[in-house]
Amino acid sequence: MNNAVVLGPQRAGTRIVTKILAKKTGKKYVDELSFKAHDEETFMKILKEENNVIVQAPGMSHLAHKLPEHTKVYYVIRNTKDILASQERINWPNSENIREKNKLLKEFPKKNHYVNSCEMKYACWEEQKKLIKNYEEIIYESLSEEELFVNKNERKDFKWNQTKK
Secondary structure (H helix, E strand, O other), rough: OOOOEEEOOOOOHHHHHHHHHHHHOOOOOEOHHHOOOOOOOHHHHHHHOOOOOOEEEEHHHHHHHOOOHHHHHHEEOOOOOHHHHHHHHOOOOOOHHHHHHHHHHOOOOHHHHOHHHHHHHHHHHHHHHOOOOOOOEEEHHHHHOOOOOOOHOOOOOOOOOOOOO
């Protein structure tokens, strides 16, 4: 198996990072919608049964340390103020923030003092990456020269899943 997964907070840029990496690596792009973003069983089945895929999965970030050993993990790092602004711009429901925090709390019960899920995910990632052999952090802003990247001022009217003009 030669699979990879792109994790990080929702609105951190996991979809565009996954598309860029799919193009660079020749891996098949798998969108989070193929496992309804939160279906852990289907997500794990994809990683165990498919070959040469790269899966966009911000809603599975809580499982980073429990993925099949052969899976390469890419974790998107983006300024949390930009993430929160993006969530606000698309009216990301607070119920999703709560859902993400609850999934993280099952894995990391001592991380219960965070207000938003993006800061909580980054705090948990610091613990998770100590347990993962094959990972790489992708700084969102470092992608600005990539062909598929759209500058911030050109994204202001984007829908939640839009990656191009």
